[in-house]
Amino acid sequence: MTVKIKFVDILRATLGFRTGNESWIGVSPDSNCYHIVSPVDTQISKGVMACNRPTDGTPFGGYRGWVYLRIPPFFDGVPDAESARRDHAVKVSQELIKKLDRYGILSSVERENCHPRKIQTVNNNALVEQNLSCSSCNKTWKKLVDCVKDLDLMFLAYHPCVSDFVEGSYVFQHGCKGLVYIPVSRFIRRSNEGKNLANFNACPGYCYYNDSIQECRASCEGSPYRRLARRLYEKVSDRRKRIQ
Ligand SMILES: [Zn+2]
Numbered sequence: 001m002t003v004k005i006k007f008v009d010i011l012r013a014t015l016g017f018r019t020g021n022e023s024w025i026g027v028s029p030d031s032n033c034y035h036i037v038s039p040v041d042t043q044i045s046k047g048v049m050a051c052n053r054p055t056d057g058t059p060f061g062g063y064r065g066w067v068y069l070r071i072p073p074f075f076d077g078v079p080d081a082e083s084a085r086r087d088h089a090v091k092v093s094q095e096l097i098k099k100l101d102r103y104g105i106l107s108s109v110e111r112e113n114c115h116p117r118k119i120q121t122v123n124n125n126a127l128v129e130q131n132l133s134c135s136s137c138n139k140t141w142k143k144l145v146d147c148v149k150d151l152d153l154m155f156l157a158y159h160p161c162v163s164d165f166v167e168g169s170y171v172f173q174h175g176c177k178g179l180v181y182i183p184v185s186r187f188i189r190r191s192n193e194g195k196n197l198a199n200f201n202a203c204p205g206y207c208y209y210n211d212s213i214q215e216c217r218a219s220c221e222g223s224p225y226r227r228l229a230r231r232l233y234e235k236v237s238d239r240r241k242r243i244q
Pocket of ligand 1: 177
């Protein structure tokens, strides 16, 4: 089996030096799927490369038995950083194919946006399947509108996925204290509001925190998801005020 890696995923995972972060890619041993781990603090990453791996063999909360390879940052101190990033991502793609081959994993990097895929993210949000259910009491909601209207559900957090905003989640807390992860894609179709500006100078970096509900003014494709997070949060606050 050949793992088909989307170039756009590598491109987005190619971070600037100045961010102090970098990314890793994890590939399943059966070459069936991959996921991007980003951003990873460069210092932590150095520890991993020095073989200070977590004892369970899962760097950065990745999966046991998967192969993890580093996606090094690019030098972003140049006038045309976007071109530099793209050139760097092309080189990284070629290197990745060679390195994976050494692990006996066949891979290809796909330039076209024609392969349906599911990126898995490590903050376990996208891993939760599409049905809307409570992680604790297993209550399920058939429709999104039922969730939003349910007075027992409180908006808790927005978990962005900076490598692909469509893969993020809104997290609600159920009355039983269990969590309900709702993919942002259930609320908003893919945004066409600019490109992904994560890690660029225009990016205020809110999306690197799972507990931030700050709105973002950057013309980034991630901004609409943050605006909605804010609205969901305020709606809940209003509701609480009314109840008190
Ligand atoms: Zn529950």
